[in-house]
Amino acid sequence: MVAELATRPQNIETLQNAGVMSLLRPLLLDVVPTIQQTAALALGRLANYNDDLAEAVVKGDILPQLVYSLAEQNRFYKKAAAFVLRAVGKHSPQLAQAIVDCGALDTLVICLEDFDPGVKEAAAWALGYIARHNAELSQAVVDAGAVPLLVLCIQEPEIALKRIAASALSDISKHSPELAQTVVDAGAIAHLAQMILNPDAKLKRQVLSALSQVAKHSVDLAEMVVEAEIFPVVLTCLKDKDEYVKKNASTLIREIAKHTPELSQLIVNAGGVAAVIDCLGSCKGNIRLPGIMMLGYVAAHSENLAMAVIISKGVPQLSVCLSEEPEDHIKAAAAWALGQIGRHTPEHARAVAVTNTLPVLLSLYMSAESSEDLQVKSKKAIKNILQKCTYLPALEPFLYDAPPNILKHVVGQFSKVLPHDSKARRLFVTSGGLKKVQEIKAEPGSLLQEYINSINNCYPEEIVSKLFPKIQIYALLGDLREILDQKRSNKYYSPGYSDTLLQRVDSYQPLTN
Structure with a gap:
């Protein structure tokens, strides 16, 4: 009855208040095996609910009894006892350490060799939950000899056992290169790689996760994963119906791409960049995050790799993510990735600029509602792109819109382009850009003032002279009638003077500092 009641969360507090923990403990030693098993099951369900109840199991001195029985009893009891250990260990490193301290690891490892797949599964689950907390606990699991047996478990025919064993290997690998190397040395990579195309979605999730946790630590480990011939097979997972298979496949590709240009180039050659971009278009939210970051890592390595992202239509897709996603951390990742693409050459910067991404980045940077991380990454991306942009x-x-710290970079780019482009100089006058530059208040001697002076040197004196304040420069090609009617006598306002000025702009040779 207690075990049945413990399956429903609304009953837990009542059971706790009734003191069932102390009532269940003696039943673990009952002469009737089914009572022992059901008492352990009830304790596991209670401990699984929250860390207070899990702590009560530890303080009630129940763990040593469970460990003793785990080695002695039948398979049904072993499963129930391993479930209690898992339920206690999952909550915190301290509770997991209590399980280690009572000598449970050696017994759980012995259970990995049990004839019954259910016992192996329960033991693997408990070991994975202990290992996931930190490197010290993971090392304790390794030292108990769990890894080679977990590798054997992923080769068993039972899908559920394969899933849990792969998950445990993932939890062991994630903390350090040394722990990941232990998993590699046990021969796990080849067996995991063979399961990438398994039809079971939950198994694929765990397999991809385990490979990611190994690959993330170092170039050598990433190369070992690649050498297991996961490409192009892993790309099929980006089209999987299961969202988390997509996410974990993107994560695996990201963890490989981040290390070196050579590994990124290998992914590009296998069609990985195009496949990730397609995947971004077919999913939403956090599922997109690793794919966004993967494109950023690839683009960061070199001009050629960034161009591969551009050619595969990565920039429009990242721009969609930047505009569509409601979560700031996803927007921040997209902003960072776009900055990595645009920072290489004017051609790269133009590819980003023509998608109208810069105004979106500016609005995110300026918005009070944006998180600090989003503001920082948007600002950095704008700066990276502007410093190369000649479009x-x-x-x-x-x-017109940028704050002073961004405006400096914008004016700097105009000062680089205008001296060498007569068409751009003319357009800059007629669009009102030159007038706007004249209105900027810059500190004498500042870098911004130097940029403004460089721009002014591209034009005849009368265009920028203070003697000419009443004509709005953007109107030189347009509506001068009102001013002409008032100032016919002045040569600056005589008919056709705007055309004359523009001809002078076209033929003027910019001054060089």
Whole structure:
């Protein structure tokens, strides 16, 4: 009855208040095996509910009895006892350490060799829950000899056992290169790689996760994963119906791509970049995050790899993620990735700028509602792109909207491009850009003032002279009638003067500092 009641959360507090823990403990030693098993099951369900109840199991001196019985009793009791250990160990490193301290690991490892797959599964689950907390606990599991037996478990025919064993190997591998190397040395990689195409989605999730946890630590470990011939097989997982298979496959590719240009190039050659971009278009939310970051890592390595992302239509997809996603941490990842693509050359920067991404980045940077991380990454991305961008139509709106710390970079880019491009100089006058630059208040001697002076040196004196304040420069090609009617006598306002000025702009040779 207690075991049955413990399956429903609304009953837990009542059972706890009734003192069932102390009532169940003696039943673990009952002469009737089914009572022993059911008492252990009830304790496991209670301990699974929260850490207070798990702690009560530890303080009630129940663990030593469970460990003793785990070695002696039948398979039904072993499963129930391993379930209690798992339920206690999952909550915190302290509770997991209590299980280690009572000598449970050696007994659990022995259970991995049991004839019954259910006992192996229960033991693997408990070991994984202990190992996941930190490197010390994971090392204790390794020292108990669990890894070779877990590798044998992933080769068993039972799908459930394969899942839990792969999950435990993932939990062991994640903490350090040394622990991951232990898993590799036991021959796990080849067996895990063979299961990437298994039809069971939950197994694929765990297999991809385990390979990711190994690959993330170092170039050598990532290369070992790649050498197991996971490409192009793993790319099929990016089209899987299961969202978490997609996510874990993207994570695996990301963990490999981040290490070196050579590994990223291998992914590009296998069609991995295009496959990840397609995957981004077919999912939402956190499922997108590893794919976004993978594109950023690939693009960060070199100009050629960044261009591979551009050619595969990565920039429009990242721009969609930046605009669509409600979560700031996903927007921040997209902003970072776009900055990595645009920072290499003017061609790269233009590819980002033409998607109208810069104004979105600016609004995210300026928004009080954006998280600090999103603001920092948006600012950095804007700076990276602006410092290479020579596509002036994308830069000009920033003259009106950007704060001073961004404006400096925008004006700097105009000062680099205008001296060498007569068409751009003319357009800069007629669009009102030059007028806007004249209105910027810069500190004398500042870098911004130097940029403004460089721009002014690209034009005839009368265009920028203070003697010419009443004509709005953006109107030089347009509506001068009102001013002409008032100032016919002044040569600056005589008919056709705007055309004359523009001809002078076209033929003017910019001054060099």
